[in-house]
Amino acid sequence: MSFFEIMRQIYQGFGVTATVTLLGILYAIPFALLAGVIQHFSTGFYRGLITAVIEFWRSSPVIVLLYAFYYALPAFGVYLSAIAVGAMVLGLNIGGYGSQSVRAALQALNRGQREAGLALGLSRFDVLRFIELPQAIAAMVPTFVNQAIQLIKGTSLVSLITLTDMTLRAKEIAESRYDPVAIYSGLLLAYLCICYPVTILGRHLERSLGKGRRAHEF
Numbered sequence: 001m002s003f004f005e006i007m008r009q010i011y012q013g014f015g016v017t018a019t020v021t022l023l024g025i026l027y028a029i030p031f032a033l034l035a036g037v038i039q040h041f042s043t044g045f046y047r048g049l050i051t052a053v054i055e056f057w058r059s060s061p062v063i064v065l066l067y068a069f070y071y072a073l074p075a076f077g078v079y080l081s082a083i084a085v086g087a088m089v090l091g092l093n094i095g096g097y098g099s100q101s102v103r104a105a106l107q108a109l110n111r112g113q114r115e116a117g118l119a120l121g122l123s124r125f126d127v128l129r130f131i132e133l134p135q136a137i138a139a140m141v142p143t144f145v146n147q148a149i150q151l152i153k154g155t156s157l158v159s160l161i162t163l164t165d166m167t168l169r170a171k172e173i174a175e176s177r178y179d180p181v182a183i184y185s186g187l188l189l190a191y192l193c194i195c196y197p198v199t200i201l202g203r204h205l206e207r208s209l210g211k212g213r214r215a216h217e218f
Contacts, residue, residue: 001177006186013169017194020086020155020165027091028098028151029144031057035095036102037128058096062157065089070161086158094151101143105136138209145202149195156191166190 038050057065070085080088109132117127159168170187174180 001173001179001182003182003186006173006179006183007190009173010166010169010183010186010190013164013166014190014194016083016158016163016165017152017155019083020090020158020163021152023083023087024091024094024151024155025148027088028095028147031092031095032098032102032144033133035099036106037133039099040103040106054096054099056096057092058100060093062089062093062154063160065093066157066161082158082161082163085161086155086163090151090154090158094147094154097150098140098144098147101140101147102136105139106132108139109135141206141209142202145198145205148202149198152195152198153191 035050035054039047039054042050066085066089069080069089070082073080113131114127117131118124122130155165156167159165159171164172166187170183174183177183
């Protein structure tokens with residue numbers, strides 16, 4: 001089997017990898033923003049509660065979470081598809097890390113901006129929406145891009161819950177044709193071809209937002 005044929009067969013699992021990645025992002029971004037904002041502004045019991053939720057998703061091993069939600073939930077009458085479980089687990093895991101970036105970015109902002117916005121008659125929510133979050137999100141772009149790449153690479157674990165992604169396709173090829181060096185080198189190249197364009201896009205966004213911030217300052 002030629003290396004080109006190996007790559008072609010590996011990319012037969014690209015659809016699953018892409019689907020889990022995109023759905024995972026839909027979990028990760030809202031969870032990161034919401035949890036980070038709540039953790040930053042809440043106190044007492046509510047801060048402890050959201051911190052516990054974040055740490056559950058951030059600190060638990062992804063493999064264990066995949067097995068728990070896919071194999072254990074049916075025992076309680078809850079049935080989720082493998083793609084739903086994979087996207088949810090990976091998305092919320094990455095979102096847990098992202099929430100800390102959101103919280104840190106908000107804490108780094110000058111409190112004088114908040115006070116000025118409130119003095120102008122803006123509500124606390126409007127200050128957050130129009131003044132604080134846009135600046136925080138711009139500062140978080142590099143971190144979010146890194147976490148998106150981690151999410152893409154993390155999709156290789158969904159093969160453990162029966163999804164035929166690129167990793168499982170590589171494993172199936174290796175079992176039928178014993179050439180592990182070529183096959184897993186092809187898998188490595190396949191993930192690199194997906195992740196590297198995301199890196200380039202992230203750098204472009206970072207430069208664009210950086211120019212916008214500098215122009216705004218002037």
